[in-house]
Amino acid sequence: MLQSRYKYVFLWPALIALLAVIIFPLIYTVLLSFSGWSVNRIGLNWVGWANYARAIIDPRFWQSMGTLYTMVALCVLFEYVLGFALALLLWKQARAGRFFRVLFIVPMCVTPVIMAVVWRTIFHETLGPMNDVLGWFGIPPVNWLSTTTPAFATVIIIDVWQWTSFIFILMLAGLMSLPHEPFEAAQIDGAGPIRTFIHVIFPLMAPITLGALVIRLIESSKLMDTIYTLTSGGPGSSTETTSYMLYIRGLREFQIGYTASLSILYLIIMLVGLTVFAKAMTRMMRIAPSAH
Amino acid sequence: MIAKVMLLSGAAVAALCVFTPVRAETVDYNAEYGVTDVPGICSYADTDKKDYTGKKITILTHAVPVMGEPVELHSKQFEELTGGKVEVVHAPFGELYQKIMIPFQTGQHIYDIVYGGSYWIGDWAPYLEPVPQKYLDTAEMKDITPAYQGVATWNGQRLQYTFDGDRNYFKYYAPPFQNEENKKKFKEKYGRDLAVPTTWDEYDQVAEFFSGWDWMGDGKTHYGSTEIVARDNVAFSNFITRVASHAKNPNVKGGFWFDLETMTPQVNNPGFVRGLEMWVKALRYMPPGGINFGIAEEIFSWGGGESLMSVTWDDAFVQAQQPDSPIQNKVLVGSPIGPSMGSLEVWNRASKKWDKFEKPSIAPYVTWGWGAGVTKSSKEKEMAFDWFCFFSNYANTNHDEMIGRFGVNPFRTSHMDSNYWMKGAGWSQEVADSFVKMLKGMDTSTNRVFDLRVPGVNQYYTAMMNGVAKAMAGEMKPQAALDEVAAEWKRITEEIGVDVVREAYKNVVRLEDNE
Incomplete structure (x- = not known):
């Protein structure tokens, strides 16, 4: 009995620290979201649901959510397809695999802001090499950062360049840990590479796929530093994601209370969205093996 | 014997007083700092007479070079002259507003002097210390054009210390x-x-x-x-x-x-x-x-x-x-x-x-040009205003305005003279005349x-x-x-x-x- 009490005594400081670090900021944000704290109204002055009512009809917020969802969906889709393809390519290449594993980690290790600056130079309409390269193939120059669709594509290209390696590493690790028996069985059944991929590799990799996708969806949805450095949300509002919009509302305009309500709303939408996505994916992956 | 010793000691002290001039009289500020010092309470010579040893102010300013570089440069000079410590914190323009407003609103004292867009004066007003009269009476301040005096004023009080004047x-x-x-x-x-x-x-x-x-x-x-x-x-x-x-x-x-x-x-x-x-x-x-x-x-x-x-x-x-x-x-x-x-x-x-x-x-x-002021929460207001006084003295302004990347632009009546630009920056008569004509056109509009x-x-x-x-x-x-x-x-x-x-x-x- 005494021993068990000691156990709690030692446990409590860590728990309290954890609560203070995780729970307190969240509760404080909720409190802020019900306040009118702004540049000229300081403090937790209660405004009820006013901020949420405004948020619901704020077109800029919903537009930024739409931009974010489209951007994230495309980023993660490309990263998954490319990362998985690369992992399959290097799966059984022992020596090359080691080299490329190290090589592919490099983009992930670079600070996004720095890379955005480098990419901005690469995509620069007159000074950057990208249009020169296109010119070699007879393709006319593209206004990468000054027209809406190319600017949107540029953000995706940078994110895919930086984070495909994350999917690659996870998928490669997953492939290397797969059991041999299903492959032997497929071979005996006369399955070719495509059938083996569809009916053996893909279903076996489903749990890792789900984990990788959810992690990337969470990370991509916070896309802010690249946007900040590369496009400032422009041209127009074409690359304004929710995180960037929250930054502008909160720290440039100093609408602290309102931004807190947008953050909470954003958090709820993300939690619901990710839960629905994870559930749907789990269901799909349960179906996939039975189809086989 | 005692009287002799006292007499000799007295004579020695008197001789020292006579033959050991104070630093302010011996230092050639023009040679040491590469400027042309102009007499006045904000000058190098007068700043040198001040002693802020053991005191410290913290300044939040823009990143180097625009405004960050001159603040850094003149802070070091101010430290050398007064013995005080000046800590300079830099931030990109997009970050300045929040870095200033958060301590203002939460009642924290972090900065003694803050730099930002002069158009933020409406948000800053409750948190800035008005510029004391003795600084408003300096030749440097009186030389500021009415428009830029107005830009630094809020409800009749001069809240920003003017050192820059911008125009498109x-x-x-x-x-x-x-x-x-x-x-x-x-x-x-x-x-x-x-x-x-x-x-x-x-x-x-x-x-x-x-x-x-x-x-x-x-x-x-x-x-x-x-x-x-x-x-x-x-x-x-x-x-x-x-x-x-x-x-x-x-x-x-x-x-x-x-x-x-x-x-x-x-x-x-x-x-x-x-x-x-x-x-x-x-x-x-x-x-x-x-x-x-x-x-x-x-x-x-x-x-x-x-x-x-x-x-x-x-x-x-x-x-x-x-x-x-x-x-x-x-x-x-x-x-x-x-x-x-x-x-x-x-x-x-x-x-x-x-x-x-x-x-x-x-x-x-x-x-809007650059605006800055001394925070009400500062415990070293006198040192902070003296720093501003020194920063924007004639010698420093005349030096800083000639360097494009510094971001210090004409704001005094004395800047509306072609000779000022021809001598100071080596501009041709035609260019200097067109620039001064523009400045005057702006000022008289x-x-x-x-x-x-x-x-x-x-x-x-x-x-x-x-x-x-x-x-x-x-x-x-x-x-x-x-x-x-x-x-x-x-x-x-x-x-x-x-x-x-x-x-x-x-x-x-x-x-x-x-x-």
Whole structure:
């Protein structure tokens, strides 16, 4: 009995620290979201649901959510397809695999802001090499950062360049840990590479796929530093994601209370969205093996 | 014996006093610091007499070089002279506002001196210490032009310590206007003589003509105009410059941004809309990627001869006029009739009609410059004000203004003298005369536009630029975009309080209406 009490005594400081670090900021944000704290109204002055009512009809917020969802969906889709393809390519290449594993980690290790600056130079309409390269193939120059669709594509290209390696590493690790028996069985059944991929590799990799996708969806949805450095949300509002919009509302305009309500709303939408996505994916992956 | 010793000691002390001059009298400040010290309480010599040993102030300023570099430089000198410690914290422009407002609002003392946009004065006012009278009485302060004294004043109190004066004005690379071949081609195309433009219509026509070909003769493609368009940069100033002459009517008093009586936003009136429509079209005459040009890109683009004309700050011009510039003394400022572009039609918000003018009506924009002040929470206010006094003394200002990247621009009456620029910066008579003419034109204009210096100005400006950016990118028509902005401005005004904004805006209207 005494021993068990000691156990709690030692446990409590860590728990309290954890609560203070995780729970307190969240509760404080909720409190802020019900306040009118702004540049000229300081403090937790209660405004009820006013901020949420405004948020619901704020077109800029919903537009930024739409931009974010489209951007994230495309980023993660490309990263998954490319990362998985690369992992399959290097799966059984022992020596090359080691080299490329190290090589592919490099983009992930670079600070996004720095890379955005480098990419901005690469995509620069007159000074950057990208249009020169296109010119070699007879393709006319593209206004990468000054027209809406190319600017949107540029953000995706940078994110895919930086984070495909994350999917690659996870998928490669997953492939290397797969059991041999299903492959032997497929071979005996006369399955070719495509059938083996569809009916053996893909279903076996489903749990890792789900984990990788959810992690990337969470990370991509916070896309802010690249946007900040590369496009400032422009041209127009074409690359304004929710995180960037929250930054502008909160720290440039100093609408602290309102931004807190947008953050909470954003958090709820993300939690619901990710839960629905994870559930749907789990269901799909349960179906996939039975189809086989 | 004792008396002898005392007598000798006394004599020795007296001799020391006579023959050991104080540091202030022996140091050659001009040689040591590379400046020309001018006597006064802010001078190097007088600052040297102050002793702040054991004391420390912290300054938040912009990143190096613009304003960050001169603050760093003069802080080190101040430390050497006074023995005090000056800690300088740098932040990019986009971060300054929050870094200042968070400690202000939460009652923390972090900075003794804060730097930022002078147009934030409405938000800063409750937290800044008024400048004491003894500093207002200095020659340096009295020499500041009335417009910039007004910019630093809030409800009759001088809250910002003036060390910079900014303006947006027309500047151009002159040789192509003299080229006979250009004159001939221009006449053939437009049916009129090629001349330095005086209105926005002419500006856009000249920009169109000079866009997309090598008029410089260096084998590169050049363009008509470089402006600051990048969203969330300082493009709001360029937008204001673009709309001012269409929307600021010299015959209508009582508010450019709002109708002071009704507090109806004017940001979507036909004058603003026309300015925006023309700006959208002008994108065609800007260098590739021009829609993403911030102030740095503008300085290098126009300063490097990529385009013919620009209508922005002094920095690009001062940069182009530095001794190492390939276009030094080939650039001029101001049109033949004023510091900026004018308009033959100006919207009259009272009659709701366009007023026609025989000569172009110009509305120069006294754009925000750097503003700074001593925080009320500072425990070393005297040292902080002495630092400001030293920072903006004649010697330092005269030095800093000659270096484009420092971001210190003319703000004193004594700067409106061609000799000042010819001797100090090596400018030609023609360039110096055109610059001084522009400065004086700005100073004497009675139809100027100032920033919207009210609480929540960042909300107003980001809302405005969100709409403007949509129009510039072709996402919305200018009228629809500015209608959206006006609706948001109405909401912001109601949220802050109509009377609060009106009272604050009266400070701006006083400047606009030259009261």
